[in-house]
Amino acid sequence: MVTLKQLAKELNVSISTVSKALNNSEEIGKDTAKRVKELAHLYNYKPNKVALSLKQNKTKTIGVIIPNILNYFLAKVLFGIEREATLQGYNIITCVSNESLEKEKESLQLLANGSVDGFILSVAKETQMKRETEHFNKTIRNGLPIVMFDRVAHDVMCDKVIVDDFESTYNATKRLLAEKRKHIVFITTVDNVSVGKLRERGYNKAISETTTHTPLVLKINTRNNTSKKVKSFLMKHKTIDGVVAADSASGIISINTAVNIGLKVPEDISVIGFGSKSVSYHSIPQLTTIRQHAKKIGSAAAQQLIKRLELKKGASLETSTKIIKTSLIKSKSTL
Amino acid sequence: MVTLKQLAKELNVSISTVSKALNNSEEIGKDTAKRVKELAHLYNYKPNKVALSLKQNKTKTIGVIIPNILNYFLAKVLFGIEREATLQGYNIITCVSNESLEKEKESLQLLANGSVDGFILSVAKETQMKRETEHFNKTIRNGLPIVMFDRVAHDVMCDKVIVDDFESTYNATKRLLAEKRKHIVFITTVDNVSVGKLRERGYNKAISETTTHTPLVLKINTRNNTSKKVKSFLMKHKTIDGVVAADSASGIISINTAVNIGLKVPEDISVIGFGSKSVSYHSIPQLTTIRQHAKKIGSAAAQQLIKRLELKKGASLETSTKIIKTSLIKSKSTL
């Protein structure tokens, strides 16, 4: 890598002259500026990012801590963050917490040594269960702002970008009720996590405010037996005519299972699940989905963080909570 | 963030004393060392990463350029890279090329200014089609090593980690032939990309060396009509009794489509597709899959890069190409 020093030497001028010339300073004579720029271009000079960071005490880098990168929703959010960050001249350093509090703490620690200017993160399950927040607060006190998305720690004072989880399942359930569905089950992969609870509550509210039944919830805790569980559940409760699934896999599996045991979808049973367009193709008929607009969540989080990072010195900005509304996209698995 | 300077001031010693004490230098007196360490611990001192990078001229950061983070396989490789890197004390900066040559170049440029010590990447489709390699070579000439995985540019001299694509489909096809399948179709989402071609050739070879038919290939170019295409194809070619799919979505969709038009899987038709365990649950019966061991690919790539980065000055290391073998995991969609 070429440095200012080398350019200066070759041009027989001082380092500061070169620096100023390249930064279009008014102070520098036209032809000097030209000579400098030409040589810089010839050598493909790029200012050293590390030196710049040290000097300006900011790295133009965002730390992203994600619980699980194999989750399509989270990957999509990451995609949105990356795009927005790149657009605004920021890089992202990605860490995966694997839902572990310990790894979350470590990542925060590790990057809080000047590697990044701030964080975007979704809270690990373990962290939510243990209700730990001190590591977040400490980071913020150290001057590194945090933006949380989706799974947030409500009692940490920071910017947040969330989904209308409660409303989304409330509306989905209402939708099935409007189809005259009588026995609607809520299928969830057990996570004692804010988001999951809210979704269940949305379903509960819709059911209890419209019908006289008790809500019916099927909790599934390991990934691998969803199919079996759903099958035996449907066999046992023959009256089920509607499914609201709290994640995309359950929705897909519900449709395929129902078809497999001879039910007609959506005539006999309607299914709505969370998920994206691409996953909806994994079932026949295609799944009617609740879309979370993951990319939008990512870009909103990045925008908010960068806005805060680029605040003039001394200026302040109230923490905000942005809600990205879900959309219910009708496909073939509902009437 | 606390700095050495502040610690030094508070302790009434020089900066270098503090530095040495914290680095366990032999030169420093025991009790001084102790005092220093205690205060450092109290203030939770962490050496500034940026300053260290500048001083030592290395960042302990790897640039990862991935064509598409929403691709489960690529996300999984990224996961493997992240884990291995973290283990070895490296961070990763992630860029998404979105299959675009231009973005790939930009990312390479952008990070080659001292932000990273080297790169791990999978080549964008556009780059492969245009056969551009100059940006890779330039990066390498500039002293930044590259490790390519999966989609590699064969004529660039660098480390590579690849999959036995040819063999994988060859074996899968052989497997179906051993089941006495007579009419096996190869379904591929069109990409004029090394990997796709190799997989097709593996299928071709197995077919032509075992049967007298011409190979039968169904190419699908847009994501959204796979289901329709497969359906009309199966309706038209009633004799089809085997499917080898070059990606996971096509495998899943083939099974669901076949079932949907009244075929029995695997009795009437056998299906094998690329994919991971979790995606195999998206069909009933479960998809028999070719597993690529994505995490292993990621960790192998990271290991290789770090090995090269930590080479003693002056030492050299021949470029290597590592092949990670796929496994055929039998499930319910084959006999």
Added chain:
DNA sequence: GTGAAAGCGCTAACAA
């Protein structure tokens, strides 16, 4: 219009 010098936080050769 140009250059010298200081300083961002750190390490390490050298001096005391």
Added chain:
DNA sequence: TTGTTAGCGCTTTCAC
């Protein structure tokens, strides 16, 4: 055993 100094690459103030 401890401190002084130089330097990594850059920007910026101040002097000429």
